[in-house]
Amino acid sequence: MFKILLIEDDASLFKEIQERLAQWEYNVYGIENFHDIMGVFTSVQPDLVIIDIQLPKFDGFHWCRMIREHSNVPIIFLSSRDHPTDMVMSMNLGADDFVQKPFHFDVLIAKIQAILRRVYNYSSESPELKTWLGATVDFQRNRVTNEQGMMELTKNEMLILKLLMERKNQIVSRDEIMNRLWDDQRFVSDNTLTVNVNRLRKKLAELDLGDAIETKVGQGYMAIDQVSG
Known part of the structure; x- marks a missing residue:
């Protein structure tokens, strides 16, 4: 069962994503203290990270840089902004994908599965x-x-x-x-x-x-x- 760290400060969106990912047997971890994201990352050791760009204190780009100093874990950015520079910066920082809000959940699932298959040689797929x-x-x-x-x-x-x-x-x-x-x-x-x-x-x-x-x-x-x- 893969572990996903979801760095999202919108509580309702976090809960929705967590519940939907749980249906696909992913363990989803969140952040309570947005000043200690790296502490949670180190503790959880996730297989994949999903980061919102707009976060309290520091933005998602900052935390992506911090994670990349320690790990090559796959990262997906979420953003409600539609600036092309956000996507370019995400890729330049080493993110694996970028999802624009609002998004269809099936698209997010497909991206997660594709990345996990590529990175971890995971080939199983739901028959549905x-x-x-x-x-x-x-x-x-x-x-x-x-x-x-x-x-x-x-x-x-x-x-x-x-x-x-x-x-x-x-x-x-x-x-x-x-x-x-x-x-x-x-x-x-x-x-x-x-x-x-x-x-x-x-x-x-x-x-x-x-x-x-x-x-x-x-x-x-x-x-x-x-x-x-």
């Missing part, structure tokens, strides 16, 4: 939450989220997307997709399948993923694993 082309696909809530926003899918649309994601970069025939929908008691006709795929593509386009599902004429559909360009 998958990352794809920078987006988080939540099969339980039927939604796709990335930095462009969040899109709700119908159950049929999510079933189609899930099947295509299970076979990324492989062609899945129209018959196989319809059989999967039939097995799940949501049978669709050939024409209805076309309508569902088109609607799915239209929703993904709102997240700049409109080209992520390709049509293979006379064969079926394919979810790609990277966008060329």
Whole structure:
């Protein structure tokens, strides 16, 4: 179970993030005395640190510098400010990522998981939450989220997307997709399948993923694993 130190002075936001991260079995530690952040850091020895920029006494940049003098632990910055210089400074100080407030929680989770996988060679992933082309696909809530926003899918649309994601970069025939929908008691006709795929593509386009599902004429559909360009 990974330990996360959340340096956030907004008590309600801290509690919300702590509760949501606990659902993914992360141990989240907070700060009571913002004059002794390094003392807490040394005591907790976290696997990842999330720092708000605007803090009492000293800002998040100061504490990032202090942490970097002692540790290469991954750091994610949170900020309600939209100055590009904040992101640049964060990266220059050795932060691993930057999340703009307000944020979709699924985006934060995806960033945390990506960093932990990279730094600690951690490869396990919830069967209900998958990352794809920078987006988080939540099969339980039927939604796709990335930095462009969040899109709700119908159950049929999510079933189609899930099947295509299970076979990324492989062609899945129209018959196989319809059989999967039939097995799940949501049978669709050939024409209805076309309508569902088109609607799915239209929703993904709102997240700049409109080209992520390709049509293979006379064969079926394919979810790609990277966008060329």
